Amino acid sequence: MDFSEQDSVAAVRSSLASTPDPRLREVLDSLVEHLHEWLRDVRPSLAEWERGIEFLTAVGQKCDEHRQEFILLSDVLGASMLVETMEAARQSADATASTVLGPFHVVEAPERELGADISPSSDGDPCLVRGRVLAADGTPVAGAQLDVWQANARGAYDVQDDGQPLGNGRGLFTTDEAGWFWFRTVVPSHYPIPTDGPVGELLRATARHPYRPAHIHFLVQAAGHVPLTTHVFVADSPYIDQDAVFAVKRSLIREFEPVDDAELAERHGLANPFRCATFDITVQPVGS
Amino acid sequence: MDFSEQDSVAAVRSSLASTPDPRLREVLDSLVEHLHEWLRDVRPSLAEWERGIEFLTAVGQKCDEHRQEFILLSDVLGASMLVETMEAARQSADATASTVLGPFHVVEAPERELGADISPSSDGDPCLVRGRVLAADGTPVAGAQLDVWQANARGAYDVQDDGQPLGNGRGLFTTDEAGWFWFRTVVPSHYPIPTDGPVGELLRATARHPYRPAHIHFLVQAAGHVPLTTHVFVADSPYIDQDAVFAVKRSLIREFEPVDDAELAERHGLANPFRCATFDITVQPVGS
Numbered sequence: 001m002d003f004s005e006q007d008s009v010a011a012v013r014s015s016l017a018s019t020p021d022p023r024l025r026e027v028l029d030s031l032v033e034h035l036h037e038w039l040r041d042v043r044p045s046l047a048e049w050e051r052g053i054e055f056l057t058a059v060g061q062k063c064d065e066h067r068q069e070f071i072l073l074s075d076v077l078g079a080s081m082l083v084e085t086m087e088a089a090r091q092s093a094d095a096t097a098s099t100v101l102g103p104f105h106v107v108e109a110p111e112r113e114l115g116a117d118i119s120p121s122s123d124g125d126p127c128l129v130r131g132r133v134l135a136a137d138g139t140p141v142a143g144a145q146l147d148v149w150q151a152n153a154r155g156a157y158d159v160q161d162d163g164q165p166l167g168n169g170r171g172l173f174t175t176d177e178a179g180w181f182w183f184r185t186v187v188p189s190h191y192p193i194p195t196d197g198p199v200g201e202l203l204r205a206t207a208r209h210p211y212r213p214a215h216i217h218f219l220v221q222a223a224g225h226v227p228l229t230t231h232v233f234v235a236d237s238p239y240i241d242q243d244a245v246f247a248v249k250r251s252l253i254r255e256f257e258p259v260d261d262a263e264l265a266e267r268h269g270l271a272n273p274f275r276c277a278t279f280d281i282t283v284q285p286v287g288s
Numbered sequence: 289m290d291f292s293e294q295d296s297v298a299a300v301r302s303s304l305a306s307t308p309d310p311r312l313r314e315v316l317d318s319l320v321e322h323l324h325e326w327l328r329d330v331r332p333s334l335a336e337w338e339r340g341i342e343f344l345t346a347v348g349q350k351c352d353e354h355r356q357e358f359i360l361l362s363d364v365l366g367a368s369m370l371v372e373t374m375e376a377a378r379q380s381a382d383a384t385a386s387t388v389l390g391p392f393h394v395v396e397a398p399e400r401e402l403g404a405d406i407s408p409s410s411d412g413d414p415c416l417v418r419g420r421v422l423a424a425d426g427t428p429v430a431g432a433q434l435d436v437w438q439a440n441a442r443g444a445y446d447v448q449d450d451g452q453p454l455g456n457g458r459g460l461f462t463t464d465e466a467g468w469f470w471f472r473t474v475v476p477s478h479y480p481i482p483t484d485g486p487v488g489e490l491l492r493a494t495a496r497h498p499y500r501p502a503h504i505h506f507l508v509q510a511a512g513h514v515p516l517t518t519h520v521f522v523a524d525s526p527y528i529d530q531d532a533v534f535a536v537k538r539s540l541i542r543e544f545e546p547v548d549d550a551e552l553a554e555r556h557g558l559a560n561p562f563r564c565a566t567f568d569i570t571v572q573p574v575g576s
Contacts, residue, residue, distance in 0.1 A: 002538055005370065012366035025494070031330075032366065036367070038322035039371060049367075053359055056347075056358050060344060060348010063345045082293065085296070086293055087334050205307070206313070244303075246303075
């Protein structure tokens with residue numbers, strides 16, 4: 001029988017019927033249904049479909065070891081945040097909210113001592129970031145690993161910026177016996193997601209701004225606990241209410257407060273005055 | 289307000305609300321709805337979503353000037369054929385059925401005289417292909433342009449095969465005063481779509497065969513008529529009932545009949561016996 005608009009989903013699903021992995025079959029059966037529904041809804045012309053193919057091809061070809069344009073596309077379509085949100089819904093309400101990984105987790109962060117400066121090549125407002133990693137019952141988690149990355153005060157990550165060596169704005173820390181972590185940095189700036197690729201074209205074609213509010217990324221791993229991907233957002237940042245990738249959660253916003261304390265500044269090797277953010281992170285046990 | 293599973297479509301649509309082109313807004317609004325529906329339906333883990341991103345990235349990166357892996361992906365998911373089928377539904381029933389362009393229309397076909405051999409570098413069963421281009425009322429269309437391309441008798445296109453110079457298996461013809469076209473070639477073989485890329489991985493993971501039944505592609509353009517993309521399929525080909533890209537339409541299947549006629553063979557410069565297929569192509573007027 002000829003392929004028809006009415007039977008298109010059944011025809012393709014029938015070709016998938018011998019898929020050995022039941023989860024893969026479930027994902028693809030549903031993909032075919034929703035993909036064909038979309039196509040029947042918008043009825044693209046052949047020229048429009050070719051344009052779509054060209055766009056996706058360009059997205060793939062923009063990717064390299066330091067650039068992940070498909071994550072960016074997923075981010076601006078809200079897909080990344082929807083997946084994050086559904087994953088978080090499986091977790092206990094006690095855990096710190098998770099948010100998108102984003103496209104800049106592409107360089108191995110250098111291991112650093114607690115208190116180290118993660119942004120030695122950056123100018124900007126000096127800043128102390130500190131907090132504890134806690135279990136759901138409030139017990140401190142010693143030996144938790146924090147992978148941290150951020151843009152500088154001009155809104156650029158190391159991989160985007162000839163002025164920053166790779167690893168600037170990044171650090172890998174291990175919490176102390178009392179679950180504490182702390183590091184020096186500069187207050188990050190809000191920034192545009194990269195707009196020199198096809199996702200930038202899409203934002204321009206839809207009259208969307210490309211900005212994300214200022215934030216620091218955290219990926220937290222602790223033995224016996226579920227890994228947590230999150231951000232801390234700078235409370236007074238522009239775009240805090242209109243993140244281009246939909247990733248702000250109110251519970252992740254912190255004041256980066258001005259501190260004028262010469263003794264504390266000297267103890268941490270910071271110029272006085274400085275700014276300080278405190279961000280406790282609650283992880284949840286595996287299998288909870 | 290935090291991004292939520294319930295309001296994810298509204299949040300992303302609201303960011304698209306200022307899109308100047310109403311058609312682009314319509315396509316994207318619907319895309320967001322169906323993409324998020326799919327994600328809510330299958331609830332991918334973060335690891336699964338990352339795997340999906342990696343897959344799409346690999347599809348884009350497999351593309352080059354002679355390889356279009358995203359068309360291949362669209363083809364094996366039935367999307368290409370669905371778009372073709374909806375496009376064809378706008379056309380009159382008199383016109384020859386259209387089918388997918390496929391990923392091999394990537395080399396400019398050499399202009400050839402009527403009767404020329406399009407496959408001078410190919411071994412195989414010699415074959416005469418002929419037909420007329422006709423208007424909907426049966427009037428022959430003189431001066432119509434036919435862009436023709438096919439695999440050889442081992443199932444390889446020129447761009448896949450070091451043994452074939454670019455342009456072998458391809459030809460650009462113009463119909464004569466009576467609307468006729470004719471050319472020499474070899475009977476094409478069924479063949480696997482390219483399986484050395486991520487789409488091949490997908491076929492293996494879903495236990496799908498990669499084969500397409502034997503066919504010759506035609507792209508027909510005539511003044512005042514809608515361009516037509518179609519195939520003629522070889523009636524006795526393996527996989528005629530299970531094309532990996534769902535593109536067979538019964539009305540496009542033709543016998544490639546054995547002919548034993550020394551005089552006709554000599555007139556066309558063919559070895560006797562040879563095979564012969566006749567394929568009339570009806571185009572439809574623009575704006576009908």
